[in-house]
Amino acid sequence: MPNAQLAAGNVNEQVDALLKKMTLEEKVGQLVQYSAGFATGPSASNLTYDDLVAKGQVGSMINVVGADKTNRYQHIAMEKSRLHIPILFGLDVIHGDHTTFPIPLAIAASWDPEAAETVARTSALEARADGIDWVFSPMVDIARDPRWGRIVESNGEDPYLSSALARAWVNGYQQGDISRPDSVAACVKHFAAYGAAIAGRDYNATDMSEITLRQVYLEPYRAAVEAGVATVMSSFNSINGIPATADPFTLTRILRKEWGFDGFVVSDWGAVAELLNHAIGADGSTVARKALEAGVDMDMEGDLYGTTIAAQVRSGKIPESVVDEAVRRVLRVKFAMGLFNHPYTQPGPAYAATPERRATARKVADETMVLLKNDPVEGVGTLLPLNSKAKKIALFGPMADDPQDLLGAWSAGNPSDVITLRQALQERLGDRLLYARGCGLLTGNDANVLKHVTFGGPETAIENEPIPDDKTIAEAVALAKQADVAILALGEPTNWMEGEASSRVHLGFTGSQEKLLEAVAATGKPVILVVLAGRPLVLTWAGAHVPAILEAWSPGIEAGPAVMDVLFGDVNPSGKLPASLPRAVGQEPLYYAQLPTGRPAHGDLSHMPYNSEEKFLSRYLDEENSALFPFGWGLSYTRFRYSTPTVSRAEAPVGQILADHQPVTRVGVDVTNIGSVAGTEVVQLYIRNTAASVEQPVRELKGFARVQLAPGQTQHVEFPLGFDELSFYNVDVERTVEPTTYDIWVGGSSLATAETSFKVVE
Numbered sequence: 001m002p003n004a005q006l007a008a009g010n011v012n013e014q015v016d017a018l019l020k021k022m023t024l025e026e027k028v029g030q031l032v033q034y035s036a037g038f039a040t041g042p043s044a045s046n047l048t049y050d051d052l053v054a055k056g057q058v059g060s061m062i063n064v065v066g067a068d069k070t071n072r073y074q075h076i077a078m079e080k081s082r083l084h085i086p087i088l089f090g091l092d093v094i095h096g097d098h099t100t101f102p103i104p105l106a107i108a109a110s111w112d113p114e115a116a117e118t119v120a121r122t123s124a125l126e127a128r129a130d131g132i133d134w135v136f137s138p139m140v141d142i143a144r145d146p147r148w149g150r151i152v153e154s155n156g157e158d159p160y161l162s163s164a165l166a167r168a169w170v171n172g173y174q175q176g177d178i179s180r181p182d183s184v185a186a187c188v189k190h191f192a193a194y195g196a197a198i199a200g201r202d203y204n205a206t207d208m209s210e211i212t213l214r215q216v217y218l219e220p221y222r223a224a225v226e227a228g229v230a231t232v233m234s235s236f237n238s239i240n241g242i243p244a245t246a247d248p249f250t251l252t253r254i255l256r257k258e259w260g261f262d263g264f265v266v267s268d269w270g271a272v273a274e275l276l277n278h279a280i281g282a283d284g285s286t287v288a289r290k291a292l293e294a295g296v297d298m299d300m301e302g303d304l305y306g307t308t309i310a311a312q313v314r315s316g317k318i319p320e321s322v323v324d325e326a327v328r329r330v331l332r333v334k335f336a337m338g339l340f341n342h343p344y345t346q347p348g349p350a351y352a353a354t355p356e357r358r359a360t361a362r363k364v365a366d367e368t369m370v371l372l373k374n375d376p377v378e379g380v381g382t383l384l385p386l387n388s389k390a391k392k393i394a395l396f397g398p399m400a401d402d403p404q405d406l407l408g409a410w411s412a413g414n415p416s417d418v419i420t421l422r423q424a425l426q427e428r429l430g431d432r433l434l435y436a437r438g439c440g441l442l443t444g445n446d447a448n449v450l451k452h453v454t455f456g457g458p459e460t461a462i463e464n465e466p467i468p469d470d471k472t473i474a475e476a477v478a479l480a481k482q483a484d485v486a487i488l489a490l491g492e493p494t495n496w497m498e499g500e501a502s503s504r505v506h507l508g509f510t511g512s513q514e515k516l517l518e519a520v521a522a523t524g525k526p527v528i529l530v531v532l533a534g535r536p537l538v539l540t541w542a543g544a545h546v547p548a549i550l551e552a553w554s555p556g557i558e559a560g561p562a563v564m565d566v567l568f569g570d571v572n573p574s575g576k577l578p579a580s581l582p583r584a585v586g587q588e589p590l591y592y593a594q595l596p597t598g599r600p601a602h603g604d605l606s607h608m609p610y611n612s613e614e615k616f617l618s619r620y621l622d623e624e625n626s627a628l629f630p631f632g633w634g635l636s637y638t639r640f641r642y643s644t645p646t647v648s649r650a651e652a653p654v655g656q657i658l659a660d661h662q663p664v665t666r667v668g669v670d671v672t673n674i675g676s677v678a679g680t681e682v683v684q685l686y687i688r689n690t691a692a693s694v695e696q697p698v699r700e701l702k703g704f705a706r707v708q709l710a711p712g713q714t715q716h717v718e719f720p721l722g723f724d725e726l727s728f729y730n731v732d733v734e735r736t737v738e739p740t741t742y743d744i745w746v747g748g749s750s751l752a753t754a755e756t757s758f759k760v761v762e
């Protein structure tokens with residue numbers, strides 16, 4: 001289906017009229033993008049591009065930020081180039097531009113598409129003021145392996161949740177109309193299946209069945225395309241032996257022919273040139289041709305298109321019609337955005353962290369907090385929410401007062417905007433707060449690794465020099481003994497060890513933080529652990545020994561206030577895990593929607609104890625199969641009761657479901673707040689197809705709703721089920737529904753037990 005935003009008015013006529021006037025060099029110029037600012041990948045040329053822009057040979061620029069800088073280039077393009085075609089300025093705006101919101105994985109933990117939309121809308125506004133009209137977001141790669149550092153940019157492990165968020169991000173950036181002065185063009189990335197890099201090692205190959213590719217990995221990109229995303233970024237990885245940046249199957253057959261995408265595709269950074277490393281062609285001309293013919297319209301920071309395409313058209317190797325089609329796609333976005341009429345950015349007031357934006361950032365961050373554990377402590381009861389009368393509270397940990405790391409990976413915001421945990425707690429408690437850092441984020445080997453990392457500059461690594469930990473841990477222990485309760489804020493260096501090129505095989509706290517935690521816990525003082533990280537970490541020791549654990553991710557500029565909101569009960573936590581937290585790295589990739597095995601029959605193995613007496617089972621001998629904290633998990637300060645779910649109709653004929661794609665039944669459930677404080681529950685619906693021609697996961701999320709409930713209040717929640725929820729890919733790789741029975745569960749996590757069923761009959 002053509003994208004209405006891109007076909008608005010007479011865009012296509014304008015594109016064709018312009019195309020007719022263009023020389024071959026000018027056409028190819030629209031297909032190249034250069035980085036003229038800082039580098040976000042290897043080998044940035046960092047040149048100025050005035051001459052090429054004046055010749056009309058630069059279609060887009062990346063990393064040129066600030067109205068003064070973008071306007072300068074735009075003036076050259078509009079005034080000196082022959083056809084006055086505006087440049088499109090792109091930037092990685094990942095979780096806010098200046099106002100840094102929580103990382104995308106945290107936003108996914110809110111299970112609140114409106115929150116994602118708000119973040120995207122605010123980002124668009126700020127990016128526009130910086131001269132940016134195109135953002136490289138949302139990233140919707142399904143991430144089932146937290147060894148892969150880019151899980152931080154994702155919506156986690158589940159295609160249904162990720163698709164809902166993908167739509168919201170796109171709607172927030174584009175607002176249904178990319179010509180608005182406060183909209184930006186979005187770019188869904190990285191197409192495709194980048195998150196399934198083998199062994200969680202970034203840039204590695206992916207290899208999977210077409211059914212899994214379509215049913216799991218492609219779904220969120222499809223959702224973004226349906227939401228009207230203007231552009232798509234191809235990924236670095238290969239898929240089943242074909243590099244994604246030269247893959248006609250995904251880029252043309254699926255994306256364009258099946259999904260009707262009519263925006264343009266940009267390669268990832270240098271990915272066209274990297275096709276040489278993938279060894280699918282002996283020279284630059286060959287790989288550039290393969291990328292272009294496969295469907296990559298624009299070459300990001302790699303000048304292979306700029307230097308090889310025109311000659312290949314002249315020699316007859318590439319039909320000019322292929323170039324024309326790619327140019328059309330790029331120009332369509334530029335016209336639809338209104339760039340020809342409004343190429344410049346009006347310089348505005350300098351960004352300031354206004355109280356309104358801070359309030360929005362805090363509200364979003366509040367929703368992202370996941371209370372993993374809140375067990376009663378003998379003689380004290382549950383530690384959370386913290387009684388504000390608690391006399392002395394000790395705060396420890398290298399994440400407690402580190403603004404840069406609280407901003408999280410890939411943030412452009414200013415660390416001086418961040419309110420840290422220490423600052424927020426200090427404000428609340430005054431001299432009732434005892435604070436010590438306790439240890440650094442890094443020691444020994446970690447620090448050595450970072451010293452060799454050059455991406456982004458060496459300064460931060462030097463600031464993170466290891467400090468002698470034994471002494472500082474002893475000081476923290478002494479301080480803990482004077483307090484009634486200790487809060488430990490621990491994690492990993494989010495700005496350095498998370499995001500791109502940040503795969504890890506050890507997923508514990510870095511440096512001596514675990515030692516600090518164990519030492520403070522050994523004092524016998526009640527301990528609250530606040531985890532600040534952009535990936536699921538292994539919290540096995542803490543899970544067994546620490547009574548209260550809050551997953552706070554990387555919360556952004558309002559980190560301190562948001563964490564305190566939840567710790568002190570001003571906000572009742574409502575976040576739910578968008579990715580499973582493992583017991584051991586060896587379980588990865590770990591996700592709830594696993595396929596069944598033959599041993600045991602029909603088995604959801606998640607609760608299989610590792611010391612089961614039966615040997616021949618699909619399980620580990622030395623650890624449970626289950627997650628330490630499963631997908632969808634998150635506690636509240638109140639409790640919710642679920643009624644037995646019902647279906648509005650117990651069965652429906654397969655023909656009807658296939659014919660009209662409308663919901664055929666509604667699953668209804670009553671959710672009651674049976675505690676004494678108000679709370680928000682994320683009600684989740686899971687299904688299992690119990691008899692399909694292709695085996696289906698033991699559980700799949702197919703609906704969710706955030707429900708706010710006062711104490712004692714009950715709300716009836718309904719979820720529609722129809723083709724979209726019930727269908728799967730058969731052996732012919734067609735989406736279908738067959739006669740079967742679906743088991744259905746509704747509850748507050750992927751462990752939901754309230755059950756009903758629905759039949760599809762002949």
Ligand code: BGC
Pocket residue numbers: 040041062092136189268269500
């Ligand atoms: C990343 C992309 C990013 C691009 C531009 C690449 O290294 O993979 O996600 O958009 O750089 O900075």
